[in-house]
């Protein structure tokens with residue numbers, strides 16, 4: 001199948017599955033309403049506390065440089081670098097991009113997986129970016145792209161770049177590849193771990209999430225990884241040595257499941273290397289919180305991917 005036919009097939013409007021009225025659409029895009037561990041009123045606060053405290057622990061126990069400026073594009077263009085015990089020129093680099101609907105959270109929630117990942121021998125980077133409405137979503141995308149230019153120049157001999165994004169961060173991780181030149185040499189292995197992500201932004205326009213984003217439908221299309229213009233660039237940049245690992249929580253909403261599945265199918269149908277993993281007994285929030293547990297499945301996935309790249 002040619003790529004435009006594939007894009008048309010999977011970038012359909014989010015009709016069906018009773019997403020029709022705006023109250024329901026709002027619920028579909030409120031991850032806190034679908035978790036069963038805690039109430040919708042408490043789960044987001046608990047999530048932020050858990051992530052902040054894990055990040056504090058990481059900063060105090062791991063050799064790290066925090067608040068490193070990566071760009072002049074905005075005051076939060078800062079990142080934290082956590083180092084494993086042994087660093088060589090080729091050490092793999094693992095980058096985490098936080099979620100929060102492009103309007104919440106910061107690099108202070110982005111070090112939760114640093115301990116697990118540095119123990120696997122990779123350098124761990126948690127990046128910050130400015131938030132809506134003080135900047136637009138396209139400015140955030142440009143900031144995150146600038147972070148990767150910086151990382152690329154800081155670690156020119158790395159054997160592989162691993163990019164994990166959670167929720168809105170999964171969207172941003174994917175958009176790193178939606179550029180004509182994404183600054184990585186075409187043969188450098190890149191792994192994108194897109195965790196509970198959003199790849200078609202059109203439904204968001206009709207929800208309260210958009211109060212701070214202020215996206216028009218045209219903006220939403222221009223910022224969607226599944227939009228033909230972006231997808232063609234992602235595809236072109238991914239053919240040689242990129243692998244997508246699409247992760248979803250069992251207790252994510254049907255709309256989030258649909259987002260991940262459609263994007264996975266689109267990648268798969270065009271021949272981009274990708275996997276789809278549903279994490280049992282997790283929700284939108286603890287799917288990343290659990291990274292502090294060395295026995296968590298996500299850590300095995302990362303470990304396997306790191307070792308498959310280093311043995312090539």
Ligand SMILES: Nc1ccccc1C(=O)C[C@H](N)C(=O)O
Pocket residue numbers: 029030031032033044047099100101104105167168
């Ligand atoms: N994805 C996130 C990541 C971090 C912090 C919040 C979110 C949310 O999505 C909050 C949303 N307003 C909710 O009520 O579920």
